[in-house]
Amino acid sequence: MCRLPCKNGCVEGIVQRLKTYKDPELKFDIKFLDMRMLFLLTALVADTRPKIRYDLHGFTYLMEVIDLTLRDAEEAQIGLTDDEVDLCNEILKILFNITVTVDKNSLDEEEEAHFMRLVSVLRDLLMFKTVSKDKRDELQKHTVNLLTNMPKDCYEELLIPLIEGDVGGIENKEVEFDGKNMEAIVVLLDFLYRRLDRPTKSLKESLTPILHCLCETCKTNRAIRKFCRTKVLPPLKDEVKRLPEEGDSLRNRLCKLLTSTVTEVKDLCADLIFILCKESVQRMVKYTGYGNCAGLLANRGLMLGGPVQGDYSSDSEDSETEEYCNLKTLVNPVTGRWEEDKSDPMAGMSDxxxxxxxxxxxxxxxxxxxxxxxxxxxxxxxxxxxxxxxxxxxxxxxxxxxxxxxxxxxxx
Known part of the structure; x- marks a missing residue:
């Protein structure tokens, strides 16, 4: 039954109608039904994915629909309505389906250009306001899911040169880094924090896409990694008196999940922190404690330490604060916490x-x-x-x- 629509021109008809979506007479219900059907077809019938992407040029048309939707919402100056968010979400789900099996390492110039353009569109979606707060979270969720499919070289499109006064109402100092506007990365980190903040029945479903997205962007883009490090692993001060997993910061919450029973979440949290530490064992132990990161070190054969594994710049980025230096000698490397000097329990015992x-x-x-x-x-x-x-x-x-x-x- 799933193959029948593909043989009667249904897919071709929907993709052709994408070209008419700028017609104000075309009702939203028709657009939404089109996209819902296309999503189901691309999800259930694998043969439709390359057909839409290559033969029918649906990849380009779908991006154009999102662009058109954003332009209309910008002109209305009220943000994306609930209907517009629902339409964008369906398109994002379709784009996810038709890119999930793409070989990211063998793209030609035209395909790479399409992906670069798509990441730029996704950045706009991350930044765009919505009428409903709940709908914005839903839109960001589907945007993050699609970002995980992007080739690594395309993540640069999440950053644009900083333009004074054009940062969505956020203070320049909060988003400026190395001359780039990091507002999209701030949104991703805020999205992660909200996901860590709320209880959920499925940690895997809630956290793995955003953790995977941040791991990929930080691993492949130096500016993004350095910026995320300042937000997730800022220089330690008096907080070293607490266990790394105690507190409400991103570092605290990620460290708490390093001992999670959900293996996928635990491993991705460890990978993200390790990448932010430039895969330095010594630095990882400093921020998490040896006990919390023992699983990652054991899996990678690094329990005896070792050189930095990845291709990272040689600049330090790890200047220690005066507060940390004063406490450093009494930090327990296993727990990652400063502890008062204790008396030797075997003092006075014979051999x-x-x-x-x-x-x-x-x-x-x-x-x-x-x-x-x-x-x-x-x-x-x-x-x-x-x-x-x-x-x-x-x-x-x-x-x-x-x-x-x-x-x-x-x-x-």
Whole structure:
């Protein structure tokens, strides 16, 4: 049933009618029904996607409809109405379907130009006001989804030269960076913050598109990465007295998700912070604590540290504040928090007492390991965790001497 409309000229008819959307006599209901049908067809019938994109030039016509809608709304000076947002959303969903399988690494000049133009249109959508606040969030959601399909070189189109007084009412100092207008990036970061701020039944559906979008833009565009770093990972001051996951800032909320049970969200949060740290293990540990980023380091074989992995500029960007320098020596690298100097719990113990207490710990860990509760590991030469076998290996890893086979049998 899904293939029938494709054989009776339905798709061709809808794409042809796109050319008439500037006619004020054409009712919204017809436009919306057209786009709804085209979305369903591109979602359910894979063959329609290249047909619309290449044979019928629908890619260009769909962008022109969004352009026309934005021009009409700008002339009306009231922002996008709910109907106009609904129409744009359907078009964005169609564009997502026809670009989701595109090979981003083998585009010719014409295709690349189309994608550059599309990212410029998406930037306009991010900036545009809507009559309804809820509709604006919905529009930004679909815009973000489509941005994840864009080739990496096209993200530059999210930035434009800064024009004094033309920043949508936002203070210039908030959006100016390296001579570029970062207003679109501010909108993306605000969108992420709102998504982190509200409870949701599906963290994966709510957060993965915007996290993926920011990972891609920050990884491929130096100016965007540096700007996002100032917003997400500003220089540490007195907040180092709290755990990285405690607080309401973007850094705090992202660090909290580094231990999320939703693997996709946890991994993308870690990737974003790691990219903002220019893939420096030392810097990542500084901002998140070793415990929070251990999963990422283990997956990448970086638990022993290592050089910067990505292709990043050599400038520092990591000047430490006076407040942080005063507290730095007492920051616990595991928790990432400043802690008061504590007395040595083994002070006054003899070597025999220390060894006795250490053995009690080893035996307790060995029991939990045999019960399948935990799996002690050591860091292998490749920087990945390597499981520890029995009590003898565990004791050797902890540098506890005089462990005999009799001690191992006693623990059984």
């Amino acid at each position: 025999e007492q220390k060894e006795f207490e250490a053995m009690k710990l080893v035996e307790a860990m060995d029991k939990l390991q045999r019960q399948g509760v935990i799996q002690p590991s050591r860091i292998g030469p490749g920087g990945h965790p390597v499981p520890i076998g029995g009590i003898q290996e565990l004791a050797a890893t902890l540098n506890i001497p005089n462990i005999t086979q009799e001690a191992e049998s006693d623990s059984d």
